[in-house]
Amino acid sequence: MPKTAFTNYEAVKAALDFPTVLSHYDIATTGSGDQLKIICPFHEDHKPSCGVHTTNGVFNCFSCTASGNIFDFVVDMEGGDAKNKTGLRAGALKGIKIMQLDPADFGNSGGNKRAKSQKQTKPSGKKSPTPRQRPAKKQQDDTHDEGQKDETKAPINPPLTFELDLEQDHPFFEERDISKETIARFGLGYCKKGIMAGRICIPLHNDQGELVAYAGRYAADDLPDDSPRYKLPKGFQKAHVLYNLHRIKQQPDTKRLVIVEG
Ligand SMILES: [Zn+2]
Structure with a gap:
């Protein structure tokens, strides 16, 4: 694998599509339309507890706390952590592979800087993944929806100021x-x-x-x-x-x- 400095995670996320991802991991689905259920791969699940919305590209387990977008899903499946670069990169590479796309199409200025251009490099023709309706977010790292945006300002998980009775x-x-x-x-x-x-x-x-x-x-x-x-x-x-x-x-x-x- 060449060491390209691609980090356009938003573009990777946009290129991913749940049916392809799930079949890659041999995960069976129930349900129909764009709302599916799967046996949750993130806890010991015996009935399909994890909901997948294929159009919105999100998943949410009702038994454990696993949830996120499709990119998080791949990162988690690869055992990575969507909060650090290593996990993101591994998930991105894997996602590109699953979708049989060309890593070169996801290269941008990379590194730690903001992506210069907001226009997402469209993956080349082979498949035409349905682009998600969301606008590209400000920064390539912002693939997680849990409000980690400004890590410098507020501590992650600040200590509680109360105790439950x-x-x-x-x-x-x-x-x-x-x-x-x-x-x-x-x-x-x-x-x-x-x-x-x-x-x-x-x-x-x-x-x-x-x-x-x-x-x-x-x-x-x-x-x-x-x-x-x-x-x-x-x-x-x-x-x-x-x-x-x-x-x-x-x-x-x-x-x-x-x-x-x-
Ligand atoms: Zn679960």
Whole structure:
């Protein structure tokens, strides 16, 4: 692979098309029209929990928190992180390959600068991917919709200035044999009001041990239709947090950390 400095991720995103991408990964779909469902590839899924909108080029899992645009999908499938250049680049290369396009068509000035031209290099003729209706965004890196735009201004996942009032006594824990020690150690509890109402909340910390969010697992089995089983606050960027890292850092003997998926 030549080391071209292409980084026109927006153009790659525009060239991607969900049916082709899904078939590349051998992912079967249900549903019809432009709204499909797939077995979510990002968690252990047994029924199709992940919705895909082929026209809008977005996906959203109702069981885990996986969601994003089609480009994110490819990046995630490749095990990359859409927040860093390596992940973006790997995803872009893969996307171009999946669509059988020519990498040269996606080259622009590249590097860290803004793309000079907003007009997107149209991929050459072979396929004619339906261009997405969105206008090109300001910057090639802006492929993610989670508001990372100005990383310099606001910290990602700033520490919370409040704590939820959680009930440690809930049948959820008993049914799952979650001990009082575990509940206390991880600060788990049932939340009765607010956006996490009806959920078992799990405090999430940054590597400094500061509370940055709560993950909320719906406590009852009968999940309302439009509600995800696991919920994270809007704007929380989970890709930037390795859960429990601060606890590991407290262990004096930790020399090596092995991260596995799932
Ligand atoms: Zn999922």
